[in-house]
Amino acid sequence: MKNKFYQGDDLTPRLLFLLSARLEETIQTVFPLKEGKWLVITKKHKWFLKRYSSLSQLEKQIQLHRFLSNNGFTKVIPFHPISPIKFEKQVFAVMPFIEPSKKPFRFQTKAEREEALQLLALFHQKTENVSEEMASGFHMFDQISVWRKRLTAFQSLLPELVRYFPPAILEHYTDMGKWCLEHVVEQPGDEGKMAVIHGDVAAHNFFRSAAGSLYLIDFDLAARAPALFDYVQWVNRVLPIVGWDVEKIMEHRVLSLYARKKNWLIYTMFPADVFRECRRVMSTSSKEKRIAYQHAYELTVKSFTKRKEFFKKWKREWEKQQG
Incomplete structure (x- = not known):
């Protein structure tokens, strides 16, 4: 051999x-x-x-x-x-081993995003029907608990993060996270039917083969939860690509059902991506820190003005909906 x-x-x-x-x-x-x-x-x-x-x-x-x-x-x-x-x-x-496409799948075009959402929707349609025995093998996903942990971790890293990012911007993101957690409403049953969700719907977990087929891969973070929470994460990944234009991504039919959910706007506003990438900067090895920092800087600082306006706009819209 x-x-x-x-x-x-x-x-x-x-x-x-x-x-x-x-x-x-x-x-x-x-x-x-x-x-x-x-x-x-x-x-x-x-x-x-x-x-x-x-x-x-x-x-x-x-x-x-x-x-x-x-x-x-x-x-x-x-x-x-x-x-x-x-x-x-x-x-x-x-x-x-399936030969990959020469062009990576990246959510960059509307067609790619639509294809990914259609694949996710079909996946959830199937996993809503798993047996109780199979579903019990997956942990129960709690979005609010995950948010609290991410915000707490971000706050604990602030003394180090101020060496890399402007303190005033970091404070704004902290306030955004706190506001979302303060106003999200725990309303059992509103999120929809339970399913097994993928749990990590980043672009790299959609695999395009050389033959053109699109696959869903890497189920390491699969969990038991309403399908809504895969779409929350998907939107969080896509918003920076479309300049935080929620209306643009809500053109996708798969997402139209979720726009009526009570917490949908708040789900789109929580800066999970910033918290995730800032933590990655601090935890990655020195060899990879430069790449991690460039990505985090793009999300956290370069896009801050657009992100701030996005948050203000949809905060007002949410408050208007509350009467």
Whole structure:
């Protein structure tokens, strides 16, 4: 068995021997893709190998994939039947390696955004019908609790963040977060029917194949919650792309149902992206900090004027709706 290794590749010969035996194929080359992800090339096929944090996390994803495939949702990449692979204290899974499109999927065009929303809507349509037993394997997602934790973490980092960003701008974002948490209304039942949500609907979790198909991938953060909360996160990711023009993204039919929800405007106003990216700046390694900082600076400082006007406009609209 010949293997081509790169520095930092932690796949041991023993693990590759086990993988080769399970696949019943001779492994020729292994390429690291990202941390915990590899391309494995055999004489017959190309496989995608991924390491998971725990056996239970992988098993519930295998079960979800199987449910989706059995119910006509084909836009997930199936697990190989040899998965899971347990090696020492690590857990791995194997999937077919699908050649990616040369053009990454980025939510940049209306057509891309519409395609992503249609795929999400079909996914939720299926997962609203999972059995109670399967649903119970996923943790219950609590949006307000997540917000509180993000705001608290952001506030705790302020003494360090002021070295990177203007203090007055950081204070504005803190106030935005506090206002949203103060005014969001906990109203059970208003958010819609329970489903299994994806939990991380960033553009990199929509995979365009070279053949043109769009897949939903990486269900590591899947949770039990109303589908609404996947769309809240999706809108939060897309708003910077469209210059915080809520009306522009609400043209998508999939989102029209949620515009009538009591908390919808507040959900779009919470600066989750700023809190997330500022935390990433402080937690990333020195090697990657420059890239993380450039992205966070774009969101936090360069776009601040537009973001501030967006917040003021929809705050007034929300207050008007309250009478």
